[in-house]
Amino acid sequence: MTATTVARGRSVRSRRPARAGGLTLASGLGLGVAMLWFSLLVLLPLAAVVATATEGGWDAFWRAVSSEQTAAAIRLTVGTAVLVTAVNVVMGTLIAWVLVRDDFVGKRALEVLIDIPFALPTIVAGLVLLSLYGPGSPLGVDVANTRGAVFLAFLFVTLPFVVRTVQPVLAELDREVEEAAASLGAGRFTIFRRITLPALAPAIAAGAALSFARAVSEYGSLVLLSGNLPLETEVTSVRILSSIENDNLAGAAAVATVLLAISLAVIVAIDVLQRRVTRRG
Amino acid sequence: MAEAATVARRPRRRGRARRAPSRYVLRAIVAAYLLLLVAWPVSLVAKNAFADGLTDLRAILEDPDVMHALGLTVRVAVVAVVVNTVFGVGMSILLVRYEFPGKRLLSALVDLPLSVSPIVVGLALVLVYGGRDGWFGPALEDAGFQVIFATPGIVLATVFVALPLVIREVVPVLEEVGVEQEQAAHSLGAGALATFRRITLPTIRWAVVYGVVLSLARSLGEFGAVKVVSGNVLGQTRTATLVVEEKYLNFDKGGAYATAFLLALVSVACITVVSIIRPRTSEETTP
Amino acid sequence: MSIEITGIGKRFGDFVALDDVSVRIPTGQLTALLGPSGGGKSTLLRIIAGLEHADEGTVEIDGVDATHVRPQRRDVGFVFQHYAAFKHLSVYRNVAFGLEIRKRSKAEVRERVTELLELVHLEQFADRLPSQLSGGQRQRMALARALAVEPKVLLLDEPFGALDAKVRRELRDWLRRLHDEVRVTTVFVTHDQEEALEVADEIVVINDGRIEQVGTPDDLYDRPANDFVMRFLGPVTRLGPDLVRPHDLELHPGEVDGAVAGEVSRVVRVGFEVRVEVTAADQVVLVTLTRTQFLALGVDVGSPVWVSPAAGAPTVAAVGPAPGDRSLVPG
Numbered sequence: 001m002t003a004t005t006v007a008r009g010r011s012v013r014s015r016r017p018a019r020a021g022g023l024t025l026a027s028g029l030g031l032g033v034a035m036l037w038f039s040l041l042v043l044l045p046l047a048a049v050v051a052t053a054t055e056g057g058w059d060a061f062w063r064a065v066s067s068e069q070t071a072a073a074i075r076l077t078v079g080t081a082v083l084v085t086a087v088n089v090v091m092g093t094l095i096a097w098v099l100v101r102d103d104f105v106g107k108r109a110l111e112v113l114i115d116i117p118f119a120l121p122t123i124v125a126g127l128v129l130l131s132l133y134g135p136g137s138p139l140g141v142d143v144a145n146t147r148g149a150v151f152l153a154f155l156f157v158t159l160p161f162v163v164r165t166v167q168p169v170l171a172e173l174d175r176e177v178e179e180a181a182a183s184l185g186a187g188r189f190t191i192f193r194r195i196t197l198p199a200l201a202p203a204i205a206a207g208a209a210l211s212f213a214r215a216v217s218e219y220g221s222l223v224l225l226s227g228n229l230p231l232e233t234e235v236t237s238v239r240i241l242s243s244i245e246n247d248n249l250a251g252a253a254a255v256a257t258v259l260l261a262i263s264l265a266v267i268v269a270i271d272v273l274q275r276r277v278t279r280r281g
Numbered sequence: 282m283a284e285a286a287t288v289a290r291r292p293r294r295r296g297r298a299r300r301a302p303s304r305y306v307l308r309a310i311v312a313a314y315l316l317l318l319v320a321w322p323v324s325l326v327a328k329n330a331f332a333d334g335l336t337d338l339r340a341i342l343e344d345p346d347v348m349h350a351l352g353l354t355v356r357v358a359v360v361a362v363v364v365n366t367v368f369g370v371g372m373s374i375l376l377v378r379y380e381f382p383g384k385r386l387l388s389a390l391v392d393l394p395l396s397v398s399p400i401v402v403g404l405a406l407v408l409v410y411g412g413r414d415g416w417f418g419p420a421l422e423d424a425g426f427q428v429i430f431a432t433p434g435i436v437l438a439t440v441f442v443a444l445p446l447v448i449r450e451v452v453p454v455l456e457e458v459g460v461e462q463e464q465a466a467h468s469l470g471a472g473a474l475a476t477f478r479r480i481t482l483p484t485i486r487w488a489v490v491y492g493v494v495l496s497l498a499r500s501l502g503e504f505g506a507v508k509v510v511s512g513n514v515l516g517q518t519r520t521a522t523l524v525v526e527e528k529y530l531n532f533d534k535g536g537a538y539a540t541a542f543l544l545a546l547v548s549v550a551c552i553t554v555v556s557i558i559r560p561r562t563s564e565e566t567t568p
Numbered sequence: 569m570s571i572e573i574t575g576i577g578k579r580f581g582d583f584v585a586l587d588d589v590s591v592r593i594p595t596g597q598l599t600a601l602l603g604p605s606g607g608g609k610s611t612l613l614r615i616i617a618g619l620e621h622a623d624e625g626t627v628e629i630d631g632v633d634a635t636h637v638r639p640q641r642r643d644v645g646f647v648f649q650h651y652a653a654f655k656h657l658s659v660y661r662n663v664a665f666g667l668e669i670r671k672r673s674k675a676e677v678r679e680r681v682t683e684l685l686e687l688v689h690l691e692q693f694a695d696r697l698p699s700q701l702s703g704g705q706r707q708r709m710a711l712a713r714a715l716a717v718e719p720k721v722l723l724l725d726e727p728f729g730a731l732d733a734k735v736r737r738e739l740r741d742w743l744r745r746l747h748d749e750v751r752v753t754t755v756f757v758t759h760d761q762e763e764a765l766e767v768a769d770e771i772v773v774i775n776d777g778r779i780e781q782v783g784t785p786d787d788l789y790d791r792p793a794n795d796f797v798m799r800f801l802g803p804v805t806r807l808g809p810d811l812v813r814p815h816d817l818e819l820h821p822g823e824v825d826g827a828v829a830g831e832v833s834r835v836v837r838v839g840f841e842v843r844v845e846v847t848a849a850d851q852v853v854l855v856t857l858t859r860t861q862f863l864a865l866g867v868d869v870g871s872p873v874w875v876s877p878a879a880g881a882p883t884v885a886a887v888g889p890a891p892g893d894r895s896l897v898p899g
Contacts, residue, residue: 023379031375034372034375041444049404110311112556113315118495118552120549121525122399127538128541131325132322159319188301219398220399223526224530240400241509249408259397259401268389465646466654467639468617468640468645470669471666480654
């Protein structure tokens with residue numbers, strides 16, 4: 001499976017190739033029903049977005065996407081997402097390392113903390129960040145209505161992704177390979193750089209892809225935190241919402257298609273990386 | 282005479298030998314990061330919710346509109362979880378135990394909802410089921426069935442965003458366990474339904490539980506997609522998350538924090554429950 | 569309850585697992601499908617069970633065409649290499665499974681399960697979970713489970729492959745005795761020739777998707793049909809153009825009619841056995857003698873000797889590796 005096994009939960013180690021059989025009548029029907037449901041719920045609506053976006057032809061599409069405000073929003077969103085993903089790659093791997101290779105009282109609590117951004121409603125996340133980093137903050141920091149708020153919000157909601165993709169792979173790594181390197185004279189950092197990191201690379205990349213896609217899609221946490229100031233702190237999803245509220249569905253769909261293209265690219269990337277992970281395993 | 286499971290598990294070597302200072306440094310960095318990013322801010326929500334003692338909390342619990350919103354949120358979440366569990370378990374079995382053309386594509390598409398922006402989700406549903414210009418919307422509304430700006434739309438949006446969660450928990454377990462127990466059941470005369478009931482379901486029992494709990498947390502917390510499809514009609518289609526936004530923007534900070542606190546409480550409870558009942562990876566055996 | 573397999577072919581993508589395989593497995597016997605890993609024997613077994621579909625050919629069980637019948641309906645008991653125990657059910661419930669599916673009465677189930685657990689000596693483990701049993705015990709449970717529904721045919725897929733050597737030997741012996749008692753047509757897959765020779769009434773040697781030879785253990789050992797069968801079932805060495813068994817060769821200190829001349833190049837003593845390597849022309853021939861025989865010859869490294877096969881010794885024209893090949897072990 002694609003991101004399913006890479007991202008969440010354990011890595012898959014089957015003893016022998018999974019023996020899948022052909023479809024029977026019952027399972028064929030089941031698949032048909034499931035596909036119908038899936039199409040009505042997911043595929044058709046998403047197709048409608050793309051269809052509506054291209055209704056007016058390429059010109060209308062381009063106009064909607066390149067308006068000053070929208071272009072600024074896209075730049076801000078993608079730029080901040082890239083920055084946040086870079087931070088996550090480092091911090092995520094670090095956190096996964098500590099969780100897997102270290103042991104101390106309260107480690108379980110850390111695991112729960114990491115999952116909180118995944119389960120917390122995004123609007124609540126916004127409020128959460130506001131209480132520490134907005135007006136009246138005990139830290140005296142106030143990033144409300146600044147670009148820092150966008151960065152912070154993205155950082156919060158994407159926290160779990162790299163950690164959770166790297167963790168299972170790290171846990172399954174063969175320690176003996178590292179021990180062999182040590183016996184040949186490699187120092188701890190060299191071992192990490194030349195042996196561990198390359199083995200983790202696909203998992204890190206998959207997590208980075210998920211993190212990027214999540215950041216780019218974020219909406220709820222920014223509503224209260226960033227002020228959604230046009231050209232300043234307005235992200236792509238906010239632009240889409242304003243277009244919807246202004247009854248400009250075609251324009252909204254155009255920008256939405258840009259985001260969808262990014263999601264699709266992410267999914268393809270993860271699928272490719274997933275193959276790398278299992279091939280090595 | 283008892284022996285461990287057939288798959289040989291490498292003995293866990295606890296490297297107690299080297300207590301390098303770097304270990305403590307790393308721990309400190311990670312702890313500080315998580316403290317500043319998650320722990321402290323979340324605890325502040327609780328603090329702010331109870332800043333005036335129980336007044337804020339009591340106020341929202343006595344507000345009929347808020348109670349209606351909470352009730353709606355719960356109802357929608359439960360329906361979404363049930364639908365996604367049925368679909369999720371069925372889809373997982375199809376993806377792992379059967380071969381068919383396009384399987385790999387379907388498997389990738391199933392993960393789509395996780396990387397789609399909630400606003401886009403809302404837009405997509407409006408474009409198809411919207412009463413005015415939607416593809417199916419007008420026809421449905423003529424038949425008396427309103428989707429957008431009504432509860433069914435909220436349910437659809439919630440089902441959409443939480444769709445992959447059960448599948449992502451069940452698929453790895455199905456793959457890990459392998460198909461042999463089911464084949465053994467077949468060779469003993471069990472038909473597809475009996476095999477599913479007696480063998481497959483008990484095997485994936487815990488994965489389904491985790492998936493359900495995570496779906497529940499996600500469904501209760503959906504905001505962006507619901508905002509688009511619900512029209513945010515007070516007393517009718519307003520959900521708990523929308524209440525938080527509305528109260529804050531109307532300068533009822535106390536109410537906003539109190540409602541946010543309730544939602545945060547439930548999500549944290551969900552993850553804590555899963556974390557407690559999920560066995561640690563190193564000692565994990567298939568239930 | 570005989571099994572008749574005709575023209576079975578099976579492909580996995582480009583890989584041909586079975587190629588026009590036909591064989592008849594007689595009623596009430598213990599038949600081994602023997603061959604190297606990847607040779608197709610497991611695939612054939614699974615096709616008989618209905619767990620795989622053949623691309624072509626037919627399977628007849630007890631005179632009835634079962635080629636398209638689902639595994640549930642074939643009345644075939646299957647034992648897997650890794651037990652496939654129902655991990656969430658107790659030993660008792662595992663064995664009772666097939667009976668419960670057939671909606672037998674509780675009393676009947678209890679009687680039959682107890683009978684079987686006694687047969688496999690697992691009565692005191694009835695309420696344990698499979699994870700609490702050793703590998704050998706789990707496999708005995710799997711056998712009891714398969715036998716519970718009185719199948720027409722019992723199929724075992726490398727049943728002892730996952731067990732350690734000692735347990736494997738014990739269970740091998742135990743399986744033979746069990747078969748003598750229960751008398752169900754049994755087919756088991758193995759890559760261990762010693763196991764097949766010891767346990768089976770009849771052996772089907774399968775290699776590369778094709779049947780090399782079918783016969784009793786004696787047939788196969790004494791009258792191998794070709795190079796592969798001979799190599800696979802026992803030690804071989806090459807003398808001239810032929811393969812012959814090292815213990816079927818005689819060493820003569822003086823020249824003998826028809827014997828090949830050579831020189832002793834190495835002598836290794838292993839217990840009561842002495843392995844003598846003789847360099848003759850362009851070959852190295854391995855001769856195995858008892859200690860007594862060797863001492864009686866009075867030869868040592870460097871001595872000239874003459875080698876000939878004993879009267880009536882089975883030989884087969886060698887195929888494959890060039891002279892100098894001195895295969896000590898089969899395969």
